[in-house]
Amino acid sequence: MLQIKNLRCYYGRIMAIKGVSISVRRGELITLIGANGSGKSTLLMSICGLLSAWKGEIAFEDASLKGMDPPAIVRKGISLVPEGRQVFAPLSVLDNLKLGAYTRYRRKEHTEINRDIGRITDLFPILGHRAAQPAGTLSGGEQQMLAIGRALMARPRLLALDEPSMGLAPIMVEKILDTLVRLKEEGLTILLIEQNAQAALKIADRGYVLETGKIVLEGTGGDLLSDVEVKRAYLGKDYEEFFEERG
Numbered sequence: 001m002l003q004i005k006n007l008r009c010y011y012g013r014i015m016a017i018k019g020v021s022i023s024v025r026r027g028e029l030i031t032l033i034g035a036n037g038s039g040k041s042t043l044l045m046s047i048c049g050l051l052s053a054w055k056g057e058i059a060f061e062d063a064s065l066k067g068m069d070p071p072a073i074v075r076k077g078i079s080l081v082p083e084g085r086q087v088f089a090p091l092s093v094l095d096n097l098k099l100g101a102y103t104r105y106r107r108k109e110h111t112e113i114n115r116d117i118g119r120i121t122d123l124f125p126i127l128g129h130r131a132a133q134p135a136g137t138l139s140g141g142e143q144q145m146l147a148i149g150r151a152l153m154a155r156p157r158l159l160a161l162d163e164p165s166m167g168l169a170p171i172m173v174e175k176i177l178d179t180l181v182r183l184k185e186e187g188l189t190i191l192l193i194e195q196n197a198q199a200a201l202k203i204a205d206r207g208y209v210l211e212t213g214k215i216v217l218e219g220t221g222g223d224l225l226s227d228v229e230v231k232r233a234y235l236g237k238d239y240e241e242f243f244e245e246r247g
Helices: 040-047 070-076 093-100 110-123 125-129 140-152 170-185 197-203 221-226 228-235 239-246
Strands: 002-011 014-024 029-033 054-060 078-081 158-162 189-194 206-211 214-220
Touching: 002 040, 014 029, 014 040, 014 054, 014 214, 029 040, 029 170, 029 197, 040 054, 040 158, 040 189, 070 078, 078 140, 093 110, 093 140, 110 125, 110 140, 125 140, 140 158, 140 170, 170 189, 170 197, 189 197, 197 221, 197 228, 206 221, 214 221, 221 228
Parallel strands: 029 189, 029 206, 078 158, 158 189
Antiparallel strands: 002 014, 002 054, 206 214
């Protein structure tokens, strides 16, 4: 579904991504892990049209994304849940959800949009209870649910998420990741960018490890969890206790 080949991304003269190649097949949940500054967000911004200074190949469903702006990429079928959630704080929860469907209003899909709002509030009931509440008054976990719901309103075929666990309590992280598993089971393809390697690899079909702009390891989620170098660099000494608690 998504093919990235020899991608190089630039900030001025600085190359932040250095020849990365990854693939995401339809129906997979793929995670990209790495430390802060490794280039994870840069890679995602390039896919979603937020960073245009790149060379190489990014193709979605066999069509190049080169030169496409973010609205066009959303219309192609890729939605982003950005780092830090970035909800529209003064607007209501309902208006935030409607904004997620902004590319669909021109096609006069009003009935379908209202139906999708119902699906999102079924997925995250708290959003239905607080539909009229300003988004900025929600808790961090509730804002993350809203950001995911807003992205889903575009009816994506590929959902990309940038650090959805950032700043959340462990119980809320578990709820968010369980939701991603549910969405995958319903057929959605997911690209998950995460610093929380334990949580991400636990639910991933496959994963890539990014260090200083390069892919240094790749494999199934299970293979990477058992890799000595991944354990040393990303899981820490308490990783066994973490998975015992997760069951």
